[in-house]
Amino acid sequence: MVFPYWEAKVKPFRVIGNLYFVGSYEGSSHMLDTGDGLILIDTGYPQTLYRLIENIRALGFDPYDIRHIVHSHGHYDHCGGTRALAELTGAKTYLGAPDRDYANGTLDLTWAKELGFCQYIEPFEPDVLLHDGDRLTVGNTTIDFVATPGHTPGTMSMFFDVTEDDITYRAGTFGGAGTNSLTRAFLEEYGLPLSYREDFLHSIEKVYDEPVEVFIGNHFWNNHAEEKIRRLGEKPNPFIVPGEWQSFLDGVRREAEELFRKDP
Template identity: 30%
Template sequence: MKRMMLLAATLSLAAGPAAAQSLPDLMKQMIAAWNTPTEPFKVIDNVYYVGTNGLASYLITTSQGHILIDTVMPESTAQIEASIGKLGFKVADIKYILNTHAHIDHTGGLAQIKQETGAQMVAGAKDVPLLEGGFYPGREEERHLGFPPVKVDRAVHEGDTVTLGGMTLTAHETPGHSPGCTSWTTTVKDGDATRSLIFFCSATVALNQLVGRPTYPGIVDDYRKTFAWAKTVHPDILLAPHPEMYDMAGKRAKIADGAPNPFVGPGEFNTYLDKLETQFADGLAKQTAALQSGK
């Protein structure tokens, strides 16, 4: 996990134009770590982890079919499908595919699984052009960031819901990381208790250009809106597109029958977002300084 976090930090620093030539090599290292297989497991209630060791994908099961949130890199789609089978569920029973944001590491298998299942593809409205074009905004010419385009059946906005088999997920616009970055909230059972859960999109700077020629217009204001919104919500459980964002490995190791579920951590989301807001401010300051110095 430390290696992946180091690579992620390096990749974030590669956002500037001067580092663009080294990006493909950095991506190769990152992808190798991302694609490492891992066994699927039950997170809580009817929510299961079916991603790789480095990238998250979640299956929410119901009596009327299933909901899949995000996929991974294109070449690892088969791992998701195999993991679903290992858990005793069928890929063919997926009725909805939800996306948090339109980046290759979370969209690579969307088109394939949609074609195989006939599931309805749901995503944030402002990410629809990216998903249907298969590109990273502002870097359309960089093929290593491209992914198989997918037709979006339903574009969602703040407060829209997806309901299946008694399970309802609510969409929240949390832009910045991508224009249509969408977080999803729901509730799950934890023994006799009901827990609030968020599938958080992301708020890292990553490859985004914030100043000069920004990745997209209004990106800085979007990040700030997301951080302001985050202060108003207090979920019991944080899940996210990258396992290290919520220490999946550490929590998974603590799962035991009869013990408190380690994924339940009130306050964890807000603490994490505080760190992201600080990182965003640092990233904005560094990019602004570099622009002013002409580097």
């Protein structure tokens, strides 16, 4: 962890094709240039929103071209900047339907307190509530949403094509891999069912066979991005790693099973 969060800078970069990293170390944000406006995946902490905007500009884009803001799930470190950014740009916001009450402030479940902030101060009402199998097509890009509940009930994994040097690759992100919200203490504190754990393991199996060649972490360390950016510009693109998706999910499954064994 890097403290304070807003000093956790990452120089923005093009990942592959029309996909860019514009987030911070503690909260990843990715951007897709669709040719018909920008899609942003997660906004990160409200404290790092200014950096997100600077990063988009640094890559030669205009933040006012953000038309759609899609979210992996309703936690503070993924949608903390959304309210302000949506007001600034007029972008449409998307969130897994079961996380709606996280984002709009009805439930105090955004993990803000656990992340060191007293409360979620910038609630928003999502424009579009996402369900399993939903699809968003904008310009040259189509995102397939797959419900992968567990980390939160509304966690959404996303899959889309990216093209580089005339070759198309499948990119994917697992919406919520942390087991932090699945400890018995956390679930009991908030009156949440222990069955979230079964949902989590089931979600891993549900997307395990997706043919992901470019794994996008929703935290910087998930896909070894720090090591890969040192090799940016090399061929093949260091972010193309067939099998990384499955080995990541294997690790997540192992960690979850160990937690559930030690903390039944």
